[in-house]
Amino acid sequence: METGLGVGILIFFIVIIIGVAGLVITWFTSYNRLVKYRNWVEEAWAQIDVQLKRRYDLIPNLVETVKGYAQHEQETLTQVIEARNQMNNPDNSRNEQMAANNQLESAMGRLFALREAYPDLKANQNFQQLQEELTSTENKIAYSRQLYNSTVMEYNTKIQSIPTNFVAGVHNFIQQEMLETPEEQRENVKVDFNTGDRS
Amino acid sequence: MMYKQIERNKRHTVFIVAGFIVFVLAVGAAITYLMAGEIFTGMILALVLGGAYTAMMLMSSTNVVMRMNHAHEVKDGSEHRRLWDAVGNMAMVARIPRPRLFIIKDSSPNAFATGTSPEKGAVAVTTGLLDQLNHEEMEGVIAHEVAHIRNYDIRLSTIAVALVSVVAIISDLGIRMLFFSRGGNNNKHPIMLIFALVLVIIAPLVAMMIRMAISRKREYLADASAVELTRNPGGLAQALEKITGVSQPVSEASGASASIYFADPLKRKTAQLFSSHPPPKERIKRLYNM
8 A cells, every 4th residue: 555655656756857857958959959050140140251351352452453444434433442331330230231242242243344345454364363253252142141041040940939939038049130132133043944845 | 842842852762761671681581581481591691791781882982983983183263263162152051061073074064973971072073064054054063963962862872772782692692592402392381482582583673773763862852952052943954954955975984873973974765764863854844843
């Protein structure tokens, strides 16, 4: 009789202990996962940042090169320089930085279009190299931004879903904003399919 | 749609691989059943042989594969800038280390990936691919190869190849032994006997079919994952149209590594059951449906 009761109490305690242990383990793993994703988000931003700085450093050189061939295009040159200076505002949010970046990209597009009007500029070795460099950074920025957004999406999903959302609430993991993709870039991705068979 | 395709492909692979392992064990069992009327020795034999062979194949290095296909390594971005960048970008978005990059001097456009884990990954492209594809298409192909590396497809297909070889060895051994064995036919069921015999004889063929089914599934998966990386199904679809439209085979390709290429490098005309790649038309259709 009494032994039966003792065994019952023992089992009850064991169940409680297992339950608590399970909760603790879940909490730890959730916390660690959130940290991992948060670090991934930061790392993805660092990738973008590196490319932005790289381009920031390349632009003066480009402007100097173009000046030598196209003094009349002062307006375009000024736009590029202004857009570049916008990039350097330290209290900009990430999305503001990207907006400045998009402005710089379109200003640079106009600058590169000048080479059609100035054959000497087009033939300039230095200009060609800079253009190649800058195209490459632009490409990298586009892909880094994509990585950033998909990482932020995963991170936010984690923060919203059970049981991680409790942990996120307690330890102050905050949802991040995605970076807006400029309209014209989305246009570029649309490819003209001219195949007959679209079944 | 893209994520659905990825999920479905992964599920199918698990089923096929599980079936493959069961099949190898069954062949082993059938052999000893035919010889001695018991199945466990054969199963253990198949397991040991399969494990050992697979381990051996997984050891073979990237350098061997690249030598077989006459590829030379590109060490930095100075010569093929755009290709180098594409590989770096795709690896970054896939969150794997940058794979090594190799070039094969061959005018037929194609590419392949190797490396049993993302840390050992390598991508090879032919000069024909660089010459004939535009930037978008090239990025699509690179994304497809990077997807193979990230999805551990190379490990999977290596295991499949190893299992095919094991089945071939066991079945061959079994048939020879049956010829010479004068074992008594006690404690064997006649129907089981016939079943076992048939299994042993057709085993190599079936194993080959399973291997190719895995290979085809992973091609679809790599296509879907590539779109996840580039967000641009059109580039990959156009690349497929261009590459499969070329009838000239890759002359540097070794037959042994044909199934790892982006599209069949030997341009063979084979029945669907035995081809390592899905029909390009179907691949293109699925890409347009994403």
